Amino acid sequence: MERRIILDPGQWIAFMVVAVGAMIMLGPFYFMFVFATHSNTDILSVPPPVWFGGQFVANVQVLLEKLPYFWNNLGVSFYVAIITTALNLFFCSLAGYAFATYEFRFKNLLFMIVMSTLLIPPFLGMIPTTLIMTLFGWMNEPRALYLPMACSALGVFLMRQYISSAIPRELLEAARMDGCGEFATFRHIVLPLTGPAMGTLGLITFITSWNNFMTPLVVMRDMEMYTVPLALRALQGSGQVPWGAICAGSSIAVAPLLVIFILASRRLIEGMTAGALKG
Amino acid sequence: MASLQLLGVEKSYKGGASIIKKLDLFVEDGEFVVLVGPSGCGKSTLLRMIAGLEEVTAGHILIGDKRTEGLPPSERGVAMVFQSYALYPHMTVAENMGFSLKMAGLPKPQVAQAVERAAEVLQITHLLQRKPKALSGGQRQRVAIGRAIVRQPSIFLFDEPLSNLDAALRAQMRLELAKLHKQLGTTMVYVTHDQTEAMTLGDRIVVLNGGHIEQTGRPMELYERPGNQFVAGFIGSPKMNFLPCRVQASSERGATVQIGSSPRPLQIPAPSGRVAGEPVCLGVRPEHVRLTTPDQGIPARVDIIEEMGDVAVAYLHVAGLERHLVVKTPSSAMGFYEGGQVGVAAELECCHLFNQQGVNLSLG
Ligand SMILES: Nc1ncnc2c1ncn2[C@@H]1O[C@H](COP(=O)(O)OP(=O)(O)OP(=O)(O)O)[C@@H](O)[C@H]1O
Ligand SMILES: [Mg+2]
Numbered sequence: 001m002e003r004r005i006i007l008d009p010g011q012w013i014a015f016m017v018v019a020v021g022a023m024i025m026l027g028p029f030y031f032m033f034v035f036a037t038h039s040n041t042d043i044l045s046v047p048p049p050v051w052f053g054g055q056f057v058a059n060v061q062v063l064l065e066k067l068p069y070f071w072n073n074l075g076v077s078f079y080v081a082i083i084t085t086a087l088n089l090f091f092c093s094l095a096g097y098a099f100a101t102y103e104f105r106f107k108n109l110l111f112m113i114v115m116s117t118l119l120i121p122p123f124l125g126m127i128p129t130t131l132i133m134t135l136f137g138w139m140n141e142p143r144a145l146y147l148p149m150a151c152s153a154l155g156v157f158l159m160r161q162y163i164s165s166a167i168p169r170e171l172l173e174a175a176r177m178d179g180c181g182e183f184a185t186f187r188h189i190v191l192p193l194t195g196p197a198m199g200t201l202g203l204i205t206f207i208t209s210w211n212n213f214m215t216p217l218v219v220m221r222d223m224e225m226y227t228v229p230l231a232l233r234a235l236q237g238s239g240q241v242p243w244g245a246i247c248a249g250s251s252i253a254v255a256p257l258l259v260i261f262i263l264a265s266r267r268l269i270e271g272m273t274a275g276a277l278k279g
Numbered sequence: 280m281a282s283l284q285l286l287g288v289e290k291s292y293k294g295g296a297s298i299i300k301k302l303d304l305f306v307e308d309g310e311f312v313v314l315v316g317p318s319g320c321g322k323s324t325l326l327r328m329i330a331g332l333e334e335v336t337a338g339h340i341l342i343g344d345k346r347t348e349g350l351p352p353s354e355r356g357v358a359m360v361f362q363s364y365a366l367y368p369h370m371t372v373a374e375n376m377g378f379s380l381k382m383a384g385l386p387k388p389q390v391a392q393a394v395e396r397a398a399e400v401l402q403i404t405h406l407l408q409r410k411p412k413a414l415s416g417g418q419r420q421r422v423a424i425g426r427a428i429v430r431q432p433s434i435f436l437f438d439e440p441l442s443n444l445d446a447a448l449r450a451q452m453r454l455e456l457a458k459l460h461k462q463l464g465t466t467m468v469y470v471t472h473d474q475t476e477a478m479t480l481g482d483r484i485v486v487l488n489g490g491h492i493e494q495t496g497r498p499m500e501l502y503e504r505p506g507n508q509f510v511a512g513f514i515g516s517p518k519m520n521f522l523p524c525r526v527q528a529s530s531e532r533g534a535t536v537q538i539g540s541s542p543r544p545l546q547i548p549a550p551s552g553r554v555a556g557e558p559v560c561l562g563v564r565p566e567h568v569r570l571t572t573p574d575q576g577i578p579a580r581v582d583i584i585e586e587m588g589d590v591a592v593a594y595l596h597v598a599g600l601e602r603h604l605v606v607k608t609p610s611s612a613m614g615f616y617e618g619g620q621v622g623v624a625a626e627l628e629c630c631h632l633f634n635q636q637g638v639n640l641s642l643g
Contacts, residue, residue: 168363168365170361170362170363170365171365171367173327173330173332173352173359173361173365174359174361174365174366174367174426175367175378176332176351176352176353177330177332177352177353177357177358177359177379178353178378178379178382178426178430179353179379179382179383180353180382184382188378188382189367192369193368193369
């Protein structure tokens with residue numbers, strides 16, 4: 001059955017506002033891809049190009065010339081993001097499970113302390129991080145990036161909310177009656193049922209780690225060990241800024257995220273709301 | 280199979296009032312005991328303590344001859360069927376039922392065999408490969424029971440297992456549970472709100488109130504000879520009528536009481552020794568009240584009639600009484616209508632007199 005949607009004036013206005021908002025949000029993104037395919041002179045001409053050109057390969061060549069370790073940087077980014085994600089899923093789900101189902105002393109106080117770390121601006125941690133990593137001798141090593149990020153307050157919160165709303169107490173008790181110890185209950189019952197929340201948390205963590213600029217900036221010294229955002233920033237250093245190359249690099253950096261997001265966006269949204277709906 | 284003993288069991292939560300107070304109970308091997316009581320009286324708590332899901336504050340629980348202190352739930356030889364079924368949503372029916380055996384480390388073929396056997400008993404063999412969300416309420420209930428059977432426990436614990444089912448299914452499952460008990464002969468402890476379940480399933484009923492036992496006994500014993508007003512009011516449906524009144528005279532043959540402002544006093548069989556003027560409460564079940572013509576018995580006005588098909592329940596107004604007098608009679612015997620005048624007579628040997636403390640005086 002075909003049905004025409006008729007918008008009243010109010011809806012039209014709302015529609016336009018959303019459309020303009022989307023354009024503003026997506027504009028820079030679009031131009032990043034467009035500029036990745038144009039030479040620097042094209043980009044800086046007036047008016048700038050609005051459609052794709054044919055200079056992508058040339059731009060990548062410039063990029064690799066200026067950043068000989070670019071593929072290395074991409075590897076470091078991947079390595080750190082994957083390990084951070086794995087650690088986060090493990091620790092946040094365990095901590096969230098404990099906060100959701102156990103009764104222990106100072107539980108609420110501890111949870112408040114965990115949550116209050118969300119209020120601390122990340123750059124406050126820059127100097128302590130540097131000092132600690134120097135002390136441990138971890139400067140310039142990937143573990144200096146993934147260990148401090150191994151368990152996030154947001155992740156603990158997300159998992160706690162999800163577990164307490166999606167997993168009824170009787171289910172855990174049934175598992176205990178069936179002979180599960182604490183960890184077996186977690187492994188056989190809780191983990192399989194927290195899939196949507198784990199997907200969401202994994203995605204958020206991966207993206208956050210991938211985009212992280214601040215921490216690599218303070219702990220990574222050698223170009224070789226830079227993560228992608230850091231490496232791209234290094235292009236802007238001296239002389240004429242190679243915009244085409246930067247955009248090409250950024251496009252490459254963003255591609256994995258785009259792929260993951262397209263594959264998982266439905267799941268991501270489900271994970272955000274499922275806990276609330278199941279009640 | 281095993282007996283179950285509760286010795287001076289108490290339960291209180293931190294900073295809260297005590298939920299279970301010094302409770303003693305002996306359940307024989309193979310017995311079917313039903314726990315009833317008002318909401319919040321601690322039935323689930325008691326069951327969960329037996330299961331080992333809840334700590335015992337004081338006292339002992341013995342399963343067979345074994346003390347259970349510190350024994351984890353899975354090592355007590357008990358299986359529990361939860362009200363919400365608590366099936367694992369991510370596992371198939373077969374996996375649900377076999378989970379405990381798998382956790383106990385049994386080899387796969389043996390698990391499969393045990394599941395198969397339990398599924399046959401419950402006639403759910405065709406459902407084994409489904410997930411719980413693809414099952415109806417009644418089927419889920421069967422799977423939950425199946426999960427308990429597979430473990431071959433020595434005691435089954437049921438916490439209102441049928442309360443989520445519709446009336447027809449409930450009746451059917453009730454029958455099957457009775458059959459199952461006959462077949463397995465296992466000790467069962469069963470919590471319910473439902474009068475019918477309590478009366479039909481139980482070898483013995485335990486009436487709980489506010490964390491202590493009011494009375495235990497065979498269903499008919501509790502029905503016919505309730506020890507106190509609470510039990511009398513709790514067992515039976517519709518509820519027993521309680522009519523406040525005063526003793527006019529007491530003799531060998533019983534106590535004479537006046538109902539409302541009725542001119543015709545009733546003589547209730549009760550041990551002598553009642554004092555004239557003593558305030559008492561007359562208890563009479565709706566099914567033990569007969570309706571006659573206004574010139575016989577106590578005059579009353581019919582306010583509301585609920586027609587049930589086989590029986591009718593009438594709510595009568597008796598002069599001098601605050602509450603309605605409820606009467607249950609066969610529909611065929613209906614010679615009355617709403618707003619009409621009738622006479623009320625009671626089967627006196629089925630009436631009870633309770634004193635101010637609620638103790639049943641008629642038992643002697
Ligand atoms: N964790 C707890 N902390 C404090 N009080 C609790 C806790 N769990 C239960 N209670 C209290 O214990 C009492 C008994 O609860 P229980 O669940 O055993 O009642 P019940 O007889 O099963 O009631 P229902 O028929 O409604 O299921 C209730 O008053 C309840 O408020
Ligand atoms: Mg209960």
